Amino acid sequence: MFVKPIEFKAKVKSIINLVPSIFEYKFEVLDLDFEYKAGQFAMMIFDSLIDDSKNVSRAYSISSKPNSKEFELCVEIIEGGQAGTYFSALTEGQIVDFKGPFGMCYIKPENQNDLIMIATGTGIAPIKSIVDDLIAKGDKRKIEILFGVRYEENIFYQDLLDSYSKHENINARITLSKPSEDWNGLKGRVTSHLDEFNWENKDLYICGNGAMIREVRQFGLDQGLDKKQIHLEIFDS
Numbered sequence: 001m002f003v004k005p006i007e008f009k010a011k012v013k014s015i016i017n018l019v020p021s022i023f024e025y026k027f028e029v030l031d032l033d034f035e036y037k038a039g040q041f042a043m044m045i046f047d048s049l050i051d052d053s054k055n056v057s058r059a060y061s062i063s064s065k066p067n068s069k070e071f072e073l074c075v076e077i078i079e080g081g082q083a084g085t086y087f088s089a090l091t092e093g094q095i096v097d098f099k100g101p102f103g104m105c106y107i108k109p110e111n112q113n114d115l116i117m118i119a120t121g122t123g124i125a126p127i128k129s130i131v132d133d134l135i136a137k138g139d140k141r142k143i144e145i146l147f148g149v150r151y152e153e154n155i156f157y158q159d160l161l162d163s164y165s166k167h168e169n170i171n172a173r174i175t176l177s178k179p180s181e182d183w184n185g186l187k188g189r190v191t192s193h194l195d196e197f198n199w200e201n202k203d204l205y206i207c208g209n210g211a212m213i214r215e216v217r218q219f220g221l222d223q224g225l226d227k228k229q230i231h232l233e234i235f236d237s
């Protein structure tokens, strides 16, 4: 069911620094209910702290499972960016303007297919929302998650992914594209592990940077997936 986007205000409840430049922001929705589906995004609307621009907007995938009274974002602060500068100055208790929900990167209720979910960097945000929601609903479909970052020091949500893998139906793995010699885990870009999956009758979710998404999407199509089975959220152009 389509939910019409609404404008609303939300208060910063907490800010957690996950790794350098990546933060988790928890917001409390004020005055009304914010209904969204797991995997959707909201636009943050703010006045620039860099120049005179008013009502600048940037999209952020919601990283928490649906809850009409609160939501979380997982944000990479781009130094010198409009939103990056605004986020850097945010403090607990501050009120922020949003509009949403938007986006099609969610699971339709009638779709029961097993999932392959590929993310790089903060692209893990919508995937976290979807997986947390499925777990909360007791959904037991098979889920393969592959999360790519560059270096060991960029790894975040390791505990979360480990907790996912404790579920019989979920296998969550991290791969490093620039590992140190000490790294014993998966190595290489996410795209170098795509032939490890069984692609039959899977729905594919891909979130993160555009170049990676285009490559993974093409791989999925080459494996025989229909376009309708591929769901994307591109964070850059």
Ligand SMILES: Cc1cc2nc3c(=O)[nH]c(=O)nc-3n(C[C@H](O)[C@H](O)[C@H](O)COP(=O)(O)OP(=O)(O)OC[C@H]3O[C@@H](n4cnc5c(N)ncnc54)[C@H](O)[C@@H]3O)c2cc1C
Pocket (backbone or CB within 6 Å): 041, 058, 059, 060, 061, 062, 073, 074, 075, 076, 077, 078, 080, 081, 082, 083, 084, 085, 122, 123, 125, 126, 233, 234, 235, 236
């Ligand atoms: C649907 C959607 C969902 C998104 N969800 C998230 C999310 O959950 N978490 C998140 O962190 N971001 C997310 N983004 C990206 C986000 O909207 C902003 O683009 C990002 O935060 C940069 O905004 P900015 O205003 O700080 O930078 P800008 O002022 O727009 O750009 C400043 C400079 O940084 C460069 N730049 C912009 N983005 C990046 C980048 N990712 N890496 C390196 N350089 C960059 C620009 O080319 C420019 O030169 C999403 C984008 C879309 C379209």
